Amino acid sequence: MAKPRLTRQxxxxxxxxxxxxxxxxxxxxxLAGYIPVMAGNNRLRPPGALAEKxxxxxxxxxxxxxxxxxxxxxxxxxxxxxxxxxSPYIDxxxxxxxxxxxxxxxVLACPTGSxxxxxxxxxxxxxxxxxxxIPKLCLAVQGQGFKGKTRSGEDYNGILRFQEVSxxxxxxxADQEFDLEICDLCVRLCPIxxxxxxxxxxxxxxxxESQCPPRAIRLVxxxxxxxxxxxKPEILDGCVGCGVCEMVCPxxxxxxxxxxxxxxGLGKNKWMPDASMVKTVKELK
Amino acid sequence: xxxxxDSFSELLGNPPKRPxxxxxxxxxxxxxxTKKFDKVRIQAIHDELAEAKKLPQTWRxxxxxxLIFINLLFVVSFYFDISMLEGSLTASRxxxxxxxxxxxxxxxxxxxxxxxxxxxxxxxxxxxxxxLLGGRTFCSWVCPYHLVxxxxxxxxxxxEAKGWxxxxxxxxxxxxxxxxxxxxxxxxxxxxxxxxxxxxxxxSRALIYGPGLALIWVGLLxxxxxxxxRRAWCRYGCPIxxxxxxxxxxxxxxxxxxxxxxxxxxxxRSVCLxxxxxxTVIKGKAAGLDVDLGADCTRCGRCxxxxxxxxxxxxxxxxxxxx
Numbered sequence: 001m002a003k004p005r006l007t008r009q010x011x012x013x014x015x016x017x018x019x020x021x022x023x024x025x026x027x028x029x030x031l032a033g034y035i036p037v038m039a040g041n042n043r044l045r046p047p048g049a050l051a052e053k054x055x056x057x058x059x060x061x062x063x064x065x066x067x068x069x070x071x072x073x074x075x076x077x078x079x080x081x082x083x084x085x086x087s088p089y090i091d092x093x094x095x096x097x098x099x100x101x102x103x104x105x106x107v108l109a110c111p112t113g114s115x116x117x118x119x120x121x122x123x124x125x126x127x128x129x130x131x132x133x134i135p136k137l138c139l140a141v142q143g144q145g146f147k148g149k150t151r152s153g154e155d156y157n158g159i160l161r162f163q164e165v166s167x168x169x170x171x172x173x174a175d176q177e178f179d180l181e182i183c184d185l186c187v188r189l190c191p192i193x194x195x196x197x198x199x200x201x202x203x204x205x206x207x208x209e210s211q212c213p214p215r216a217i218r219l220v221x222x223x224x225x226x227x228x229x230x231x232k233p234e235i236l237d238g239c240v241g242c243g244v245c246e247m248v249c250p251x252x253x254x255x256x257x258x259x260x261x262x263x264x265g266l267g268k269n270k271w272m273p274d275a276s277m278v279k280t281v282k283e284l285k
Numbered sequence: 286x287x288x289x290x291d292s293f294s295e296l297l298g299n300p301p302k303r304p305x306x307x308x309x310x311x312x313x314x315x316x317x318x319t320k321k322f323d324k325v326r327i328q329a330i331h332d333e334l335a336e337a338k339k340l341p342q343t344w345r346x347x348x349x350x351x352l353i354f355i356n357l358l359f360v361v362s363f364y365f366d367i368s369m370l371e372g373s374l375t376a377s378r379x380x381x382x383x384x385x386x387x388x389x390x391x392x393x394x395x396x397x398x399x400x401x402x403x404x405x406x407x408x409x410x411x412x413x414x415x416x417l418l419g420g421r422t423f424c425s426w427v428c429p430y431h432l433v434x435x436x437x438x439x440x441x442x443x444x445e446a447k448g449w450x451x452x453x454x455x456x457x458x459x460x461x462x463x464x465x466x467x468x469x470x471x472x473x474x475x476x477x478x479x480x481x482x483x484x485x486x487x488x489s490r491a492l493i494y495g496p497g498l499a500l501i502w503v504g505l506l507x508x509x510x511x512x513x514x515r516r517a518w519c520r521y522g523c524p525i526x527x528x529x530x531x532x533x534x535x536x537x538x539x540x541x542x543x544x545x546x547x548x549x550x551x552x553x554r555s556v557c558l559x560x561x562x563x564x565t566v567i568k569g570k571a572a573g574l575d576v577d578l579g580a581d582c583t584r585c586g587r588c589x590x591x592x593x594x595x596x597x598x599x600x601x602x603x604x605x606x607x608x
Contacts, residue, residue, distance in 0.1 A: 019456035019521065022514075026482065026522060027466055029502070033481035034474070057396035057475045060389050060404070061486060062376035063494055067363050076490060079499035083476040086375070086490055111376045111383055111403040112393055 033082030042260050043089035046074050047125035048107040048115035052262040058114040061086030065106035071159050071170050073097045092243025099191045100161035100170050123213030126264040128241025137255040139183035140231040146183035150250040186245035192216035192238050214238035292579035296530045298458030301564035304572040317569050327550045330593045344586025351426050359493050374489035383407035388525040395471040420533015425585035430484040437507045441515050453514045455521040464524040534580035541600040542576045553588035
């Protein structure tokens, strides 16, 4: 069966049109990456991340931040994140950032400043803010203590630094025994609170008083339903949204969660350790 | 400098220029005139090739070893936490020195609209490195997609030999359109749109940080290349290839064609990823006794190893015959 023979010109025209189709199809697939971004599928970003829009544009998707994190909190997003493919995020419930690197290694590793190089200390980050989302689940609100190992029933393998166990090596959270009259895990394991406590004891982090941060979370008394005195966590100005409280909360799901701050970023740090730092950021603005 | 202009225009996707025979030197003109197809010898070569069944693979083996070594270095650096080559192909640190893929760095700076110092350092390093090494050398010697596409190409060729599939070439200018489109999209949208579909970035990250759904996209591209259009992405799509081609246009490392011994039997053109750069080997087209191949050449060495008369060689210009 003889196909109708195409002239040279017809062939060239056909190839030209199919090439336009090829270009349009691939460009279309790439542009579909805008959908998840538009849908505002916001993620908890690593310390120092610029505001979401700038963060996605400046991130070169190399994963160097992933490589330096001692607790392996940072993961890279898949193609389902569209333009956010390959960008780093933290799933706090699985593994939060506990700042056990102290020096913000991910920030130092970032080649583009997508994690801004203008911060030096954990307390300067602004990833989000914790919120007691389901108060009735909270053990403290129920007036309960906590005995045993947190999240041990979940085949959980998240790790945290416990200074009294090891200064350098984070250890599995589910291996730690607690015996608390009133559950205050979110307070006692908060990395900001731990630093503030060290300062109160006269032993600031790295012996540097300028690293003493404002308080992030505490338990406060409130009056329950029938006038019973109960405790509940109260989030303070120093909370940076690292997610450790969400990670360690023994209830399932976690009673306390991080509300992601997408407006975070340069010049929006909550707290400055000293005057010289304030100046640097102002100069940059 | 017309050869540079031609190579550049060819890189952007225009068909190779027909050389003006009047400008050929007398020596070259005579060479073309006196050359006859030595049918007996060509037949002997074809018989020999048919008997060997496999084309020579010397350079291919070296190239695959290099490609796998470099990509493994990324994997091993992370896995064993030895700070050799950290990051992935979009940006990395080689024993602490910043390196940044030129196209990724360009996309970031256009989308972010800042000059990022580390990226400038990284791009200058990478630019100098690939300028010395030939530009698109990145494609054939480092890019992990090139390796899987080469394997897919073998499948395509097998199927084509059985008559099950047919190659549908596209207009080579499509790659230039892509390059421009993704530059415009980065500037206008403020996102690194190209990274969403970059098989180079996706594969590099999958190797280092573990596989994900993005690999489905890479798989679809490969299927498209096997069943519809041979090497479609590397030939007509990849803006990274064009970026490195621009670097390669001024590189001292070339594959050089030598007219004297060539029998014009065309083995080189059938194995080449970018056969338009070998237009000069067609009888009567070489403008000189020794002709450098164009900027689009990936310096993969396939033509060098398969040429039965050794009429194609690697050449580092500026060193004369010292190398």
